[in-house]
Amino acid sequence: MFAAAWAPLRSRWPCAIGLLALLSLASSGRTGGLTTPALPSDFFTTACTSANHSIPLRMSALVPLSASFSGPSAGKWNLALRRLPIPCPTPFTALIRVAGSSVNPSDWKRARFARNFDGSSQAGKPIGTDVSGTIVALGSICGSLAVGNEVWGMALGGAYAEYALIPCHLAARIPASSPMSLVDYGTLAVGALTSLDALLRAGAPWTAEQNITVAVTSGAGGTGVFAIQEAIALGAARVVTQASPSHAAALRELGASLVVDYHTSSLWDELPPDSIDVVYDTYGGKGTAARAAACMRSGSVYSFVLGGEMYGVFSPTSAERKLLAQAGARYMDYGLLNASPQMMKTLEQMIAAGQVKAVTSKVYPMAEMGQAFSENAAGHVLGKLGIVPS
Numbered sequence: 001m002f003a004a005a006w007a008p009l010r011s012r013w014p015c016a017i018g019l020l021a022l023l024s025l026a027s028s029g030r031t032g033g034l035t036t037p038a039l040p041s042d043f044f045t046t047a048c049t050s051a052n053h054s055i056p057l058r059m060s061a062l063v064p065l066s067a068s069f070s071g072p073s074a075g076k077w078n079l080a081l082r083r084l085p086i087p088c089p090t091p092f093t094a095l096i097r098v099a100g101s102s103v104n105p106s107d108w109k110r111a112r113f114a115r116n117f118d119g120s121s122q123a124g125k126p127i128g129t130d131v132s133g134t135i136v137a138l139g140s141i142c143g144s145l146a147v148g149n150e151v152w153g154m155a156l157g158g159a160y161a162e163y164a165l166i167p168c169h170l171a172a173r174i175p176a177s178s179p180m181s182l183v184d185y186g187t188l189a190v191g192a193l194t195s196l197d198a199l200l201r202a203g204a205p206w207t208a209e210q211n212i213t214v215a216v217t218s219g220a221g222g223t224g225v226f227a228i229q230e231a232i233a234l235g236a237a238r239v240v241t242q243a244s245p246s247h248a249a250a251l252r253e254l255g256a257s258l259v260v261d262y263h264t265s266s267l268w269d270e271l272p273p274d275s276i277d278v279v280y281d282t283y284g285g286k287g288t289a290a291r292a293a294a295c296m297r298s299g300s301v302y303s304f305v306l307g308g309e310m311y312g313v314f315s316p317t318s319a320e321r322k323l324l325a326q327a328g329a330r331y332m333d334y335g336l337l338n339a340s341p342q343m344m345k346t347l348e349q350m351i352a353a354g355q356v357k358a359v360t361s362k363v364y365p366m367a368e369m370g371q372a373f374s375e376n377a378a379g380h381v382l383g384k385l386g387i388v389p390s
């Protein structure tokens with residue numbers, strides 16, 4: 001039965017895509033602390049079981065065609081919806097029918113240059129990272145996951161598609177009774193995990209006695225809305241942030257006790273010296289670190305999340321880092337997200353406890369991705385833009 005089910009599929013499913021995805025997962029070092037098992041001898045004949053679901057041969061997927069150097073403000077994205085073969089799961093991945101995804105700045109940066117961050121070409125290959133959906137086929141080393149489970153996480157090799165692969169050890173099951181929709185779950189991964197990781201690296205969780213104040217430089221963004229909620233869940237006594245006035249009420253509702261309008265003032269103008277324990281800077285405005293240093297306590301942490309060149313993001317200069325050091329603050333260059341199963345578990349617990357929720361301000365169909373990219377690149381989305389395959 002097993003072999004019979006596999007025979008017609010083997011000739012039509014491009015397992016080489018799965019192999020590439022597996023190799024890139026293994027070589028990226030992003031195995032989240034999981035020891036990567038040796039390739040099984042039957043690797044190329046691992047069955048793509050489809051159980052009760054019917055899986056078509058090809059899917060619609062969004063690909064960048066070539067670099068669009070006109071820039072995001074021109075609203076030109078060389079994107080195309082293509083019919084591509086549906087990838088086959090490797091032993092460590094699950095194939096999901098995509099329900100939702102979202103836009104991260106890294107997605108449109110990849111699309112704009114048609115390149116991945118390691119320099120490899122992204123032209124003609126699906127993009128998109130955050131994902132949620134229903135498992136339709138499963139690798140052999142996927143723990144307790146099963147066909148039919150609804151999951152969310154980060155896609156391997158493109159989420160802007162009807163089907164996507166997801167590494168099993170970084171796939172979180174969606175509880176049947178969740179108040180959040182499948183599309184909401186598809187907006188979580190990069191923003192929520194990056195903020196959680198950065199806060200943990202900055203010393204969280206905290207006790208009430210520590211009386212911690214966390215400053216989030218751009219609380220309304222795709223990282224900021226999660227950072228506010230997570231900092232409170234991790235024990236911060238207060239979270240202060242900056243945003244446009246139209247977003248202030250929403251951020252207060254998420255738990256921020258002070259929302260400063262960055263168009264007319266700044267956190268560093270409003271707060272007294274020695275008042276901040278953690279600065280989580282995902283905006284990178286010029287001179288931010290120098291100004292924040294005046295408000296930071298001895299023993300505090302300035303966590304800077306690298307954003308790339310698009311927003312005119314400025315890494316703190318060595319002079320600014322000196323000012324932080326003089327204030328007794330530790331400078332932390334966050335680097336890149338390296339998600340782990342433990343981080344996924346922590347986030348799942350926060351969601352289950354009602355401490356963290358998605359903030360999906362609008363949902364676009366995949367066919368309107370250019371518009372979604374332009375809206376995100378304009379830099380004033382509240383939370384996340386959801387993306388659905390159709």
Ligand SMILES: NC(=O)c1ccc[n+]([C@@H]2O[C@H](COP(=O)([O-])OP(=O)(O)OC[C@H]3O[C@@H](n4cnc5c(N)ncnc54)[C@H](OP(=O)(O)O)[C@@H]3O)[C@@H](O)[C@H]2O)c1
Pocket residue numbers: 104105106190191194217218219220221222223224242243244245247262282283285305306307308311313334335336337376379380381382383
């Ligand atoms: N290294 C990593 O692994 C990693 C992971 C995730 C993200 N990132 C990077 O982190 C950066 C932020 O990501 P994101 O998803 O949060 O971006 P985003 O959603 O595009 O952020 C947009 C937000 O920035 C706010 N903003 C605009 N100008 C501002 C200013 N002058 N001061 C303060 N806030 C301002 C806006 O608030 P208003 O709308 O209220 O004006 C808007 O809500 C990006 O560069 C991204 O590439 C890096």
